[in-house]
Amino acid sequence: MKKIIDFVANRPVLITAFIFIIFYFIPIKPKPFGDGDFHTGTIQLIEYLSNNFEGEIRVNKGMLTLVCYLIPYAIVYPFKNDSYFLFSSIAFSLIFVCLSVNFIFKAIDLLKVSNKQKAIIILLLSLFPIHIYYAMGVIGEVFAFFASSLWLYFWVKISFSKNKIKLSDFIFLGLSLILLYGTKPIFIPFIGVFSIYMFFFKSHWRNKLAFFLTIAIIPLLIFIESKSHKHGQEFKQYAFRSQILWSRYELRDEPFNWIPQHGKDEFSSTDYLNNRKKRIELDSICTVNGYDRNEYFIKWVLNDIADNPLLTLRQYSLKFFQSQSFIISPLIKSKKSPFIKYSIHIYINLINFLLVFVGVFTMFKLQKVKNYKLFFPFLFFWGSALCYVFLLHSEQRYMFPFRPILIFLFAYWFHMKNEKSLDFKET
Secondary structure, eight states: OHHHHHHHHTOHHHHHHHHHHHHHTSSOOOOTTTTSHHHHHHHHHHHHHHTTSOSOOOOSSOHHHHHHHHHHHHHHGGGOOHHHHHHHHHHHHHHHHHHHHHHHHHHHHTTTOOHHHHHHHHHHHHHSOHHHHGGGSSSSHHHHHHHHHHHHHHHHHHHHOSSOOOHHHHHHHHHHHHHHHHHOGGGHHHHHHHHHHHHHSOSOHHHHHHHHHHHTHHHHHHHHHHHHOTTHHHHHHHHHHHHHHHHHHTTSSOTTOOSOOOSSSTTOOHHHHHHHHHHHHHHHHHHHHTOOHHHHHHHHHHHHHHHOHHHHHHHHHHHHHHTTSOOOHHHHTSSSOHHHHHHHHHHHHHHHHHHHHHHHHHHHHHHHTTOHHHHHHHHHHHHHHHHHHHHSOOOHHHHGGGHHHHHHHHHHHHHHHHHHHHHHHHO
């Protein structure tokens, strides 16, 4: 048994790759190309580069996601076949999933947990491999997962190491944040707050300078995005208005309808339909009166929050759980029996909330033992994601980049148990 445990504990990447290949043949997967933005945008990027930088690129979301998909798309571009684009992208995602798991366990290794404890963590990841599920489509989540895994490892290394910190560690820390912004722009508040934290962080000035010079690329990315797609800013403003309005209707009349809402279908909730009606109403008012749409929508949302404080509190409380649960849309909307659909969702979310609750407990312990080097950055990361789902659109994929930190917090819980056991034996 010990040999099996040691084998599992020492080969998290190999096990991840094996499960990835098995999962590829399971019929339950996300929409192959999501909403199509990354698929269309990457093809446009290839054509833009091949036509001497002429043309337009759709950049509605993270620009670096298009860059990440550029290699797998370019390999099969001559065939111009969607099946080839999808297969090549999934194969490429396998590399990033394995790299992510590698960095997560490199961070865990710094805690010096036992092989048995590492095997338990790998088992939890294998029983609910959401990081693999999200890699089965051209939807970009795997790259944000990699970015946060990279950030986790280098931040834990910087926090734990005393004499082994290198200048390159701070450069890679900055690069992880560039990739995080470039794949999930919603984390710009976290990047900003963490950068302020780094300004006061005790380290050699050369290390901090290297970090700040690296993340200085982010404003350049923002500028390039604004110039690359003339309709992109209009779309982002439309998405912003739609999401802040939707945030006021999410879990309002149907507080326990947590099925992701994407267009009108038989699964559309009353809240989603009421949100659509209100959006049309507000748009009409703005058109008739010549109001600035952004300002008018924001004003309406703020007034609604002020008029319904208890409702807002209830919504935010439920969103904490709803945004961190996983509802697999293709499964819940399938023709399978309710028993199968709900049994699978209860199973995956029991595992998921084990990580969430242990994460909350460990955060409390980090604060109690005054390990602020980990506590504050993790709090900034988690808080940034939660603020987004509270104030804008609540969906599981917006919390997904925090998952590597949840896994690490679970390992840190083992670490604290080991330390407590060691202290007991020494006394």
